[in-house]
Amino acid sequence: MLLLNTLRNEKVRVLAGLTKRQVPNAEATVDRIVALDDQRKAVQTSTDALLAERNRLSGEIGKLMKAGRREEGNAMRDKVNAIKEEVTKGEDELNAVKAELEDLLITLPNVPHQLVPTGVTEEDNEIFRPFDGELPTLPEGAKPHWDLADEYGIFDLELGVKTTGAGFPVFTGQGARLARGLVNYFLDFNTAAGYTEFQPPLLVNEATARATGQLPDKEGQMYHVTEDDLYLIPTAEVPLTNLYRDVILDEKDFPVKLTGYTPCFRREAGSYGAHVRGLNRVHQFDKVEVVQIVHPEKSYEILDEMVAHVGKLLDELGLPFRILRLCGGDTGFTSAMTYDFEVWSAAQKRWLEVSSVSCFETFQSNRLKLRYRAEKGTELAHTLNGSALALPRIIAALLENNQTEDGVTLPEVLHGYLGMTKLKKIR
RNA sequence: GGAGGAAUGGCAGAGCGGUUUAAUGCACCGGUCUUGAAAACCGACGUGGUGAAAGCCACCGGGGGUUCGAAUCCCUCUUCCUCCGCCA
Numbered sequence: 298m299l300l301l302n303t304l305r306n307e308k309v310r311v312l313a314g315l316t317k318r319q320v321p322n323a324e325a326t327v328d329r330i331v332a333l334d335d336q337r338k339a340v341q342t343s344t345d346a347l348l349a350e351r352n353r354l355s356g357e358i359g360k361l362m363k364a365g366r367r368e369e370g371n372a373m374r375d376k377v378n379a380i381k382e383e384v385t386k387g388e389d390e391l392n393a394v395k396a397e398l399e400d401l402l403i404t405l406p407n408v409p410h411q412l413v414p415t416g417v418t419e420e421d422n423e424i425f426r427p428f429d430g431e432l433p434t435l436p437e438g439a440k441p442h443w444d445l446a447d448e449y450g451i452f453d454l455e456l457g458v459k460t461t462g463a464g465f466p467v468f469t470g471q472g473a474r475l476a477r478g479l480v481n482y483f484l485d486f487n488t489a490a491g492y493t494e495f496q497p498p499l500l501v502n503e504a505t506a507r508a509t510g511q512l513p514d515k516e517g518q519m520y521h522v523t524e525d526d527l528y529l530i531p532t533a534e535v536p537l538t539n540l541y542r543d544v545i546l547d548e549k550d551f552p553v554k555l556t557g558y559t560p561c562f563r564r565e566a567g568s569y570g571a572h573v574r575g576l577n578r579v580h581q582f583d584k585v586e587v588v589q590i591v592h593p594e595k596s597y598e599i600l601d602e603m604v605a606h607v608g609k610l611l612d613e614l615g616l617p618f619r620i621l622r623l624c625g626g627d628t629g630f631t632s633a634m635t636y637d638f639e640v641w642s643a644a645q646k647r648w649l650e651v652s653s654v655s656c657f658e659t660f661q662s663n664r665l666k667l668r669y670r671a672e673k674g675t676e677l678a679h680t681l682n683g684s685a686l687a688l689p690r691i692i693a694a695l696l697e698n699n700q701t702e703d704g705v706t707l708p709e710v711l712h713g714y715l716g717m718t719k720l721k722k723i724r
Numbered sequence: 725g726g727a728g729g730a731a732u733g734g735c736a737g738a739g740c741g742g743u744u745u746a747a748u749g750c751a752c753c754g755g756u757c758u759u760g761a762a763a764a765c766c767g768a769c770g771u772g773g774u775g776a777a778a779g780c781c782a783c784c785g786g787g788g789g790u791u792c793g794a795a796u797c798c799c800u801c802u803u804c805c806u807c808c809g810c811c812a
Contacts, residue, residue, distance in 0.1 A: 337773095338773085338774065339771065341774065342773095342774060342780090343779090344781085345773085345774070345781040345782085346781085348780085348781060348782085349779095349780055349781065351792080351793085352781090352793080354792070354793090355742075355791095355793040356742070356743075356793080357792095358742080358793070359742035359792090359794050360742085360743085360792070362742085362792095363742080369793090370792080373792070374792045375791085375792090376804085377792040377793080378792070380792095381792080405761095413738060448807085460734080498747095510732050545771085603746075666771095666772095668771095674771095675771080675772095
């Protein structure tokens with residue numbers, strides 16, 4: 298959620314940013330919000346004055362009663378009762394104004410960073426770091442990962458349909474082991490870089506989903522357990538970042554670095570077609586996430602650090618990748634700047650998104666009330682997160698890019714985790 | 725699942741209808757003393773709203789109510805503790 302002071306003091310920058318995202322009626326909305334906030338202040342001030350008067354008179358009554366001057370006390374009660382009615386009116390108005398303000402404020406996405414390119418769709422994303430090597434060329438008859446999955450017994454989509462439905466792959470045999478090995482490898486890689494590992498709940502309450510911005514914006518993307526009013530997490534970002542909801546840190550606590558493995562659940566409503574075959578897009582998938590909570594002055598430096606971290610991970614896996622800087626229209630609602638990592642899927646001959654690394658500035662911390670003690674008072678911290686990494690498309694790329702006559706060769710970093718150097722055909 | 729108890733400032737812990745921003749202790753911070761440190765002493769020491777400031781307002785687990793006035797009384801939800809039962 299954007300800060301009211303930002304809307305007031307940096308209107309030009311805010312509007313320019315919102316225009317990059319093609320937010321309709323941005324100026325009218327901002328003006329309306331500021332007007333509502335003015336109204337809020339006015340009503341609050343007058344109501345507070347009434348309350349002050351009530352408190353003062355109530356104190357008087359106490360003294361009169363103690364002194365045994367009952368009649369004077371009773372007369373004053375009537376006076377206070379009259380004030381009380383006005384207070385109630387004022388509080389009702391205040392609540393109504395606050396609610397409208399909140400409803401409007403929550404519709405505004407984050408203001409993109411200055412360097413974020415203008416644009417609407419993924420076509421407009423900037424190729425921030427192109428792949429500079431040679432893309433692997435596969436032998437004649439190379440197969441996409443869904444075919445390889447059958448030959449190698451990696452995962453079974455039909456079993457998933459039987460137990461649950463489409464988009465819930467069942468990993469099998471050496472495929473299940475590959476997934477487990479990747480999770481362990483990623484977690485070890487992250488903790489070696491100073492991230493502390495957590496195992497958070499997979500279901501979260503409404504307050505948690507709101508604080509990181511999944512609600513109300515992405516309501517339809519989450520599975521909702523209506524009976525208990527809980528949501529299945531679409532990413533570990535949600536519970537991990539919320540560990541620090543309503544927290545006031547000291548500057549010396551920075552940077553807070555968290556990592557965690559969780560399954561992620563996404564309804565992916567409305568995504569169908571050729572590009573969702575195999576593991577390209579599924580409803581449940583494994584992901585290891587990294588989160589940082591940092592000093593506002595450091596956040597973009599840290600963003601670069603996190604981008605380098607993910608890049609190193611992909612280098613070690615030996616996967617060709619490129620880095621995009623997302624344009625305004627493609628940047629997530631809550632993010633100020635996002636880098637996407639895409640690995641080359643050699644058999645499908647297309648780039649697959651495997652990680653998204655974002656800086657949210659104060660957009661999340663404002664809703665989280667995540668602050669630190671500054672020289673004078675408290676300030677909102679900055680939050681960042683990124684995938685390191687999401688599994689399915691990594692598995693897809695490993696299978697496709699490394700397929701040979703006698704098996705899928707595994708990158709050296711995984712040998713120890715899997716107890717093998719290559720995946721073997723089972724049929 | 726049954727019975728009882730409890731939730732107060734970073735921590736511990738008073739207060740149980742009216743001068744409560746909330747006793748006291750510890751921790752932390754500034755200072756005096758000291759070569760330095762400790763001890764001792766002095767001071768400061770929650771968050772948010774409003775305001776130039778003084779000040780004013782709200783917050784004692786969440787929500788609602790009673791009252792002129794609520795940390796204090798009532799209702800409700802949540803969490804934790806103790807005992808009993810059941811169980812990975």
